[in-house]
Amino acid sequence: MKAEPIASGAGVGESPDPRIEARADTHLMRSLLVGIFVLMIVYALYFGRAFFMPVILAFLLALTLTPIVRFLRKHGVPDVVSASFLVLLSVCFVAIAGYLLSGPVIDLINNSSSIGLQLTERLDQLRRPFERIMEISHQLEGLMATSQDAGVQRVALAPSGILSQAADNLLSAATSITIVFVLSLFLLASGTMFYEKIIQSFASLSEKKRALRVVYDVEREISYYLLTVSVINAGLGTVTGLGLWALGMPNPLVWGAAAALLNFLPYVGPLITITLITIIALISFDTIPYALLAPAFVLLCVIIEGQFVTPMAVGRRLEINAVAIFIAIAFWSWLWGFIGALMAVPLLVVIKVFCDHFDGLSHVGNFLAAQHMAVIEEDDTTDTGPAKG
Structure with a gap:
């Protein structure tokens, strides 16, 4: 009795469909190209940060101020006038804030070593269970200092090198700040130019309407979010500064500005702010319970902002x-x-x-x-x- 032939395409040893293999190869090649493209973008952003950083900052600043420009446009104020006023106001705010904060911040940096010593002495009553560990640590520090004095060569930059490096950093920072404000001015003053360019890029009327609707929705939501969060953080910094001033905290303006700025970093920023305020409060006040009132107040402000204010506003x-x-x-x-x-x-x-x-x-x-x-x-x-x- 002869075995019946196996029908074509139903056998176990059937060869795979060439079209399936071609699609798989195409998908793999596309994935590899996307991966290479992402790596190239990261590479460009890292080595071109001197260019990309101020440009992206300018776009974020322009998006933050766009709702105000749009509101003034509805009330008859030209975009050029409102953009110039807002950018000039931003420049004045940054300049005044930098001038007021530069002195206290420089003093904190210069006194960082003494702050560390005062904090160590202040917490001496809380570290009794760890006295043995501290003794070992001091012994190790003594050994390291002895070895450094004995055989380690210390390298110091020449004063001229330090001055030239500081001048280069100052010039680079000034250039970046100028790019941020000038580019944001052009973006705000351009009005509906980008919308017109987008409309001109599509052929059919339906595609133009869809593209314009998507771009306008994205721009509106992002600008509203950035402006709202900026206002909320400014309010948080103001309340924090006033509360710390009422408690007698030194340099409340610095800590209010730090709370507002670092709050752009969720979770991480408030933790840094509370830690720094705790350190300064411990060395500034006589009793530890009263010193802990400052970080407790900041923690309360952060909780109210994060759990109630921002979710309700955004x-x-x-x-x-x-x-x-x-x-x-x-x-x-x-x-x-x-x-x-x-x-x-x-x-x-x-x-x-x-x-x-x-x-x-x-x-x-x-x-x-x-x-x-x-x-x-x-x-x-x-x-x-x-x-x-």
């Missing part, structure tokens, strides 16, 4: 999950230092809002969203789904 839809925030802060601080860390969350919000407006990038926006937002979206999808018979 809304839950623009909240970012904590993991994405920490990754963004770590990445941008590695890339551009402290300025990059301050821009991390605003840039993350920009990316999330942009991804939410495009179906192909919606999964990225969903990943960046807070956990409760993802649950709400899933519940809405379930409730609005087709009813089963």
Whole structure:
């Protein structure tokens, strides 16, 4: 009895479809190209930070001030006039703040060693259980100092080298600040020019309307978020400074400005502020319980701002999950230092809002969203789904 031939395409040893292999190769090649492109962007941002940093700061500043320009435009004020006034006001604010804060900040930096000694003496009554560890630490410090004095050569920069390096850094900072304010002025004064360019880039009327709607929504949401968060942080800094002044804290203006600036770093910034205020309070007040009132007040302000004020003003839809925030802060601080860390969350919000407006990038926006937002979206999808018979 002869075996029946196996039907074509149904055998175990059937060769794979060439079209499937071609699609798999194409997908792999596309993934590799995307990875290479991302690495090239990171490489360019790292080595071109002297150019990209002020440019991105200018765009963020322009987006922050755009709602004010739009409001004044509705009341008959030309964009050029409102933009010039707002940028000039920003320059004056930065200059006055820098002048008022420079003296106390320089004093804190110069007195950092004495602050450390005073803090050590102040906490002497709290470190009795660790006296043995401290003795070992002092012995190790003595050994290290002896070895340094005996055989380690200390390298010092010549005064001329220090002066030239300081001059270069000052010139670079002045150039970056000038680029930020001048470019933000041009962006604010341009009005609807970018919208007109976007409309001209598409052929059909439906595509023009869709592109204009997406760009306008993204710009409106981001500008509203940045302006609202900036106002909230300024209010937090004002309340913090006044409260610390009432408690008798030295340099309350510095700590109010630090609270406002560092609050752009969620979780990390307030922790740094509370730690610094705790250190200064411990060496400034006579009793430890009274010294702890200052950081406790700052902690109360941060909790009220983070749990009530910002969610009510900004809304839950623009909240970012904590993991994405920490990754963004770590990445941008590695890339551009402290300025990059301050821009991390605003840039993350920009990316999330942009991804939410495009179906192909919606999964990225969903990943960046807070956990409760993802649950709400899933519940809405379930409730609005087709009813089963």
